[in-house]
Amino acid sequence: MGSMLRSEEMTLCQLFLQSEAAYACVSELGELGLVQFRDLNPDVNAFQRKFVNEIRRCEEMERKLRFLEKEIRKDGIPMLDTGDNPDAPAPREMIDLEATFEKLENEMKEVNANSEALKKNFLELTELKHILRKTQTFFDEAEFHHTQALHDPSLAEESVGLLGEETQRAGQALRLGFVAGVILRERIPAFERMLWRACRGNVFLRQAEIESPLEDPVTGDQVYKSVFIIFFQGDQLKSRVKKICEGFRATLYPCPETQAERREMAIGVMTRIEDLNTVLGQTGDHRHRVLVAAAKNIKVWFIKVRKIKAIYHTLNMFNLDVTQKCLIAECWCPVDDLDRIQQALRRGTEQSGSSVPSILNRMITKQEPPTYNRTNKLTQGFQAIVDAYGVASYREINPAPYTIITFPFLFAVMFGDMGHGMIMFLFALFLVLREKELAAKKIDDEIFKTFFGGRYIILLMGLFSVYTGFIYNDIFSKSLNLFGSQWRAKEANYSDPLLKQVARLQLGANDSFLGSPYPVGLDPVWQLAENKLQFMNSFKMKTSIILGVGQMFFGLSLSFVNHRYFKKPLNIFCEFVPQMIFLFCMFGYLVILVFKKWLTFFTKPAPSLLIGTINMFLFQYPEENSDEPKLLYTHQKGLQGFLVVMAVLCVPWMLFVKPFYMRYKFQHGQMPVLNPTPSLSSYKNKRSDIRRSQISDIDAVYFDACIEPYPISVFLQE
Structure with missing residues (x-):
């Protein structure tokens, strides 16, 4: 449970990998997924x-x-x-x-x-x-x-x-030159106009559509084309016609002049088409x-x-040592998983067949480690929601476990319908029960992936929506009369003839009689009241304020726990205390007024909390002889004025006290100074007396690493 409430404890490690074993070791570490390497x-x-x-x-x-x-x-x-x-x-x-x-x-x-x-x-x-x-x-x-x-x-x-020049020129077809070809169907009108204008009407064009579409061999698209034949006289018109055909990307084909030759060519073409098929x-x-x-x-x-x-x-991202036989790396890894990382390194070394083992050393550093929160299939969705807003600092309390309850519940407070909530719950329950089967199908649909990844979130949202819908007595915007309505009309105000004549009556607490409170949720008689919307909106708004302020108080309480864990009393005094006072003076006091109004003004008109809150900061209050609602309690003016002054004083307390205090300590030399990195000579003095000549160069590097961890820069300087 401790690992869920806080991010994992991380440590900076130094790896010494044999060149031939580095690939296999990194492969094993990658499969493990518990190491974050630094770029050296x-x-x-x-x-x-x-x-x-x-x-x-x-x-x-x-x-x-x-x-x-x-x-x-x-x-x-x-x-x-x-x-x-x-x-x-x-x-x-x-x-x-x-x-x-x-x-x-x-x-x-x-x-x-x-x-x-x-x-x-x-x-x-x-x-x-x-x-x-x-x-x-x-x-x-x-x-x-x-x-x-x-x-x-x-x-x-x-x-x-009827045919004009068509019949006469067609009669002279054997004496005229002609070209035949194929062109895209949509280019025919422009093609015909261009021929008429360029050749001054001295050509004759006939065209016919090809009924079936043809496949473009390059793009594979189906295109519609038309066959055309152009009659002309003279070589000059012939060259002009061919240029126009080339400009419109029309394909010209040889066409024999006699019918026998055309029939013989057609037979040959059909034979070749069958072979090509x-x-x-x-x-x-x-x-x-x-x-x-x-x-x-x-x-x-x-x-x-x-x-x-x-x-x-x-x-x-690794560095080579001076012998070019060893790779040196630095990585962040969880402290609790060091044994698993060591086993992965051993497996990688065995797979590569290397005789020299890989070495992992923990390093002492002042750098802040990365935040690593361990998740499972239930918590990963909520952790993703939290990380979308901001990743907690190292070893801070992780909000994800609390979000598992607060996020679906606050959604249900807004949603609040038993019918729709049950549909959500059943849909998410289907995804949860069939998750292995659905995951194996590898459905490549973005919407389905979103629903499937958040199946546990939808499950809890639907479940809480059923609960709040039961409290609101709301199912598909209708009410259920489970325990019988407790509302009874007073005979003095609502007689039986009046109730029969008026379809709807406004329900007021002072005009009704409650035999006993409705056991759970809202009385279903509110479904018949004209002021139902006004009452429900007021009730839900006040409930939302209470829940929201409660969550803000809870968040500040977590910050207090973080300050104590990191032993930062200055943050408690300069951040937590003024924030808590400011929150209570503004919103906590408003929550108290909500409960005061609910308990005190049960059978009589109550003053508006919205107007009262505005007047609180404007220091404006109704006069005693005015028709405006009176104050909620005695001495309200003095207490509210004190709260406003306290809230205003908390603003400079939060903004200026801590910076000026740290500046004062820094100027007087009281700020802690980071320990400088020991020199290379002092590090060499700590080595063992074993002579380096008795071992190889690569083994000397491993031996130095086993004596005491030291930054990579020392080995590179050697």
Whole structure:
């Protein structure tokens, strides 16, 4: 319980790791999650650190995995996520992972390139197929109108009137030049206007829409296109037409002039399309097989690569000793978990096969340690709420255990509905009872993650809302008559005929009779009163003030406990005492007035607390002969004036006493001075008489570390 009320006791430790064992030791410490390393190279550029090449390799592997993940998502293949947490691979396994990712990336790039080329060829053949069909229709229509015109002059005049130049030019199609192609459907109007203006009306354009959409081989989008054929005369118009087609990104295709040649080309195009369909199907199957195989392991690969990257990033924060054989690190860790950290270091040393053990020494420092609050699945949500507002200082009382009760209760005071609270409670209870099953599904939805992460918070909020809703006698904005209403009308004021005529009557305590108080909560008769809203708002407002002021007093009490724990009597006198006096003189006194009003003015009109509080600070009070409500008690003026003066005096007490007192002590040399770091010569004198020549250089560093902890700078100076 003590670890929940206060943050964990932390200590600064110094680690001496053999170079070949450093990777495995950091991996074990990372899995443990109880160590926070300090950066011992703050002035070294990130690109000049020792393991920068390894980090670059990890980033390259991450890039390849993201490429594979993108391709897997594009094909809609589910990625297997078993929830496993694999250990960080050994450094030598990086080569195998790199080779695997390189092979998959190259294979996917090759498949994509081949697929894109095949799709582009398929698109071209499909467009050519539509061109041959549509142009044949154009020529058949032109031939039909020309034949009819030759046999019947009246039809010739009619066709000229109806079709204008179309029939005449179509009749001369074999003698005119033409180009055929495909263009996006939405560009047709602008394309037609540009042709008319640039060629001065000396070209003839026919176009027809392609009914089915075509797939863009680059983007994969479905686009709608149209087939067009343009007739012209002369090479100058031909070059102008081609430039316009190029500007509108229209694709031109060769189209034979005779019907036999067009039919023969169409047969060849259909044969090639069938062959391409077969090849595209085989290519898609191969791509699918590769991606399905990658989807089974990609989650595990991501975890492994990120762990490797995190380990090398941590190793970059270490220092090398003068022999280049030992890595020196500093870290913060909980005192209660030093044994577990030592075991993790031993496991890492054994895995690496090193013969020299890793050494962990506690250091004496004046630096303030980081705050570490141990949490579980119940407290982590409330701890996150507390940390969102501010993290407590080292070894201060942790507000999270108290928040487990106060936060849901204060929410319920505002919410206060049995029906809605029960819905919240049942929903959160479902999440709690099925938490293992739901966590294993790895649902990737942001809203669900929010609800699932705060399931215990919602559970308690719903439970407390049911309780406060019972106190308010409110369920889905309706009341329950569980114990029978205790309100009885006085016959003198409310006769039976009057009660039958008036649907609603305002309930006043002086106009009603209470047989006995309602057992729990509010009497359901308030549901029928016209002044229900006024009464409920007043009641809830006063209750909120009482609870809020009580929580402020509780917070100040925790600060008093903190000052005593850290042995700071100056803070008690200059912070806690004036804050408590100020709070009581303003808000604590208001709470007392609330209870006074509830107990005293039960059957008669009471003065307004809001107006009374304003008058208290303005020193304005109603005269004795005025119609305004009188004071709550005798000698109220004198007491309230005294409280206001005390509250005003507390402001300079809080702001100026402590700074001026500390300044006075500093000027007179009474402030404590931090002990200077001992010199290197004094540290060397404390070493053992064992001659360093009898041991190796690396063992000498370990031997010095075992004698007495000392800052890293001493070893670097040597």
